Amino acid sequence: MQATSDEALIGRIAAGDKLAMHLLFARHHVRVYRFVLRLVRDESLAEDLISEVFLDVWRQASRFERRSSVGTWLLAIGRHKALSALRKRPAQALDEERTAAIQDPADDPEIAVQKKDKSEILRNCLNGLSAEHREIIDLVYYHEKSVEEAAGIVGIPANTVKTRMFHARKRLSELLKAAGLDRGWP
Amino acid sequence: MMMEEREPNEIEALLPWHAAGTLSRDDAARVEAALARDQELARRYALVREELAETIRLNEALGAPSPRPLQRLMTQIEVEAASGIRKRGPLAIGRWLEALLLRLSPRTLAWSAVAAVIVILLEAGFLATVFVGSQGHSYRTAAVEQAGTPGSYALVGFVPQASAADVTKVLETYRASIVDGPRAGGLYRIRIGEGGLSRDELAKIVDRIQQERAVVRFVAPAD
Numbered sequence: 001m002q003a004t005s006d007e008a009l010i011g012r013i014a015a016g017d018k019l020a021m022h023l024l025f026a027r028h029h030v031r032v033y034r035f036v037l038r039l040v041r042d043e044s045l046a047e048d049l050i051s052e053v054f055l056d057v058w059r060q061a062s063r064f065e066r067r068s069s070v071g072t073w074l075l076a077i078g079r080h081k082a083l084s085a086l087r088k089r090p091a092q093a094l095d096e097e098r099t100a101a102i103q104d105p106a107d108d109p110e111i112a113v114q115k116k117d118k119s120e121i122l123r124n125c126l127n128g129l130s131a132e133h134r135e136i137i138d139l140v141y142y143h144e145k146s147v148e149e150a151a152g153i154v155g156i157p158a159n160t161v162k163t164r165m166f167h168a169r170k171r172l173s174e175l176l177k178a179a180g181l182d183r184g185w186p
Numbered sequence: 187m188m189m190e191e192r193e194p195n196e197i198e199a200l201l202p203w204h205a206a207g208t209l210s211r212d213d214a215a216r217v218e219a220a221l222a223r224d225q226e227l228a229r230r231y232a233l234v235r236e237e238l239a240e241t242i243r244l245n246e247a248l249g250a251p252s253p254r255p256l257q258r259l260m261t262q263i264e265v266e267a268a269s270g271i272r273k274r275g276p277l278a279i280g281r282w283l284e285a286l287l288l289r290l291s292p293r294t295l296a297w298s299a300v301a302a303v304i305v306i307l308l309e310a311g312f313l314a315t316v317f318v319g320s321q322g323h324s325y326r327t328a329a330v331e332q333a334g335t336p337g338s339y340a341l342v343g344f345v346p347q348a349s350a351a352d353v354t355k356v357l358e359t360y361r362a363s364i365v366d367g368p369r370a371g372g373l374y375r376i377r378i379g380e381g382g383l384s385r386d387e388l389a390k391i392v393d394r395i396q397q398e399r400a401v402v403r404f405v406a407p408a409d
Contacts, residue, residue: 018263025256033251047251051258052351058263122240141241146208162199169202169237183233 006070014061025054028071031143032078038138039082039131049081056081068152075143076153079135118181125175133168140165198227201234262350265357268364338383339365340392341373343404352401360391375408 004012004023012020029050036053037046056077064073126137139145139153151158170186177183197220203209204217221228340362344353357363360378367374378391388407395405 016267018260021259021263022256025259029255030250033255034245034248037248038245043251047255048258048351050251051255051262052349054255054259055262055350058259058266119240119243122236123244126237126241126244137237137241138245140202140206140208141238142245144206144208147203149208165202166199169234172237173233185230185233 007064007066010057010061010064010070013058014064021054021058024057024070028074029054031071032074035075035138035143036078036082038134039079040085045085046082049078049085052081053077068149071143072145072149072153075139075145079153121176121179121181125172125179128175129168129171132164133171136161136164137168137172198230201227201231202238205231205234205238258351258354262354265354265364266350337381338378338388338391339408340376340378340388340395341404341406341408342376342395342402343373344401345399345403348401356395356398356401360395362395373404 004020006024006027009020009024009027013024032053033046033050036049037043040046040049053074057074064070068076126134129137135154136150139150145153147158147161151161154161154164156164173183173185197217200209200213200217204214209217221231357376361380362376362378364374365377378388383391385407392405392407395402
């Protein structure tokens with residue numbers, strides 16, 4: 001049996017079908033939550049925001065134009081909600097790269113490498129990237145968005161997406177090097 | 187061939203998407219060909235694959251949200267469905283009104299607000315007259331007659347900019363629920379609390395609701 005497509009669910013939601021809303025939520029809410037959570041870094045706020053994302057879908061389903069996939073549309077709404085929420089609390093929106101949080105400041109890089117395996121250091125450094133860099137890396141690696149889809153979600157040209165991804169990776173290498181892992185690139 | 191440049195060339199820039207499997211067939215073939223002939227590029231591609239694997243692990247470790255967002259969403263949908271905000275006239279009327287108000291000068295707007303208040307007061311006076319007239323000295327609002335359910339009630343109007351989430355939050359805060367509306371003037375009848383409140387208790391809660399100025403434009407006790 002073939003599952004109902006997202007687009008078909010959107011059509012049913014536009015007609016006021018609450019069950020279709022449940023199905024779409026079940027299908028996408030975890031990914032949207034994780035994307036939003038990585039931006040706002042506040043679980044409670046992220047939960048509030050995904051309610052609002054899907055409420056927007058409920059209200060605007062009839063206006064969905066199929067220029068992107070439903071998943072991409074949801075992430076774009078989620079991003080907009082997250083950035084709006086961050087603007088409302090500027091003190092917390094300042095997203096300094098948290099290099100200090102990457103490792104115990106008492107440890108020098110060699111000791112840090114000994115204490116943690118490479119994967120853990122890499123994940124910590126991914127967490128230490130700026131929101132802009134985290135976002136593009138998540139969209140490409142985890143949410144499997146093409147250049148064009150990522151451009152649509154972030155609202156920048158496709159070439160800028162490629163450049164931003166490159167610089168995010170470059171910054172990641174710098175953080176890894178500071179944490180004692182020199183990848184020999186860039 | 188070694189790749190020494192610091193800015194990405196076209197193929198190197200595509201490595202993350204190649205690893206994620208989101209390139210077109212043609213682009214993927216170009217990247218594959220470049221990887222086959224360039225060892226340094228292949229080494230960098232191995233780094234990309236590590237990043238991809240750890241990004242997935244990192245995101246998967248975030249877990250899932252609690253049932254609260256779904257509950258909140260469906261509550262908001264029910265509120266909108268009950269008030270007809272989404273499907274029927276009020277939203278369209280609201281947009282028309284919003285567009286109209288944007289075109290008005292501040293002075294005109296002020297007079298319009300005065301006129302609206304007068305209309306609401308006249309309507310309230312009319313309803314009171316009807317019921318006082320028909321039931322002798324026992325003054326009751328039309329709302330009580332419609333519901334017939336014991337409890338404490340109020341009439342409330344929300345500011346046009348308030349979202350359903352804002353409205354829901356205020357209602358939850360005061361353990362209130364919409365039982366009727368929208369009525370003329372965009373007013374809703376809400377039931378406050380589970381049981382009946384004393385007149386003083388109701389007045390205090392109404393005062394507190396009145397302070398929610400970002401969401402509530404009008405609130406008054408209703409019998």
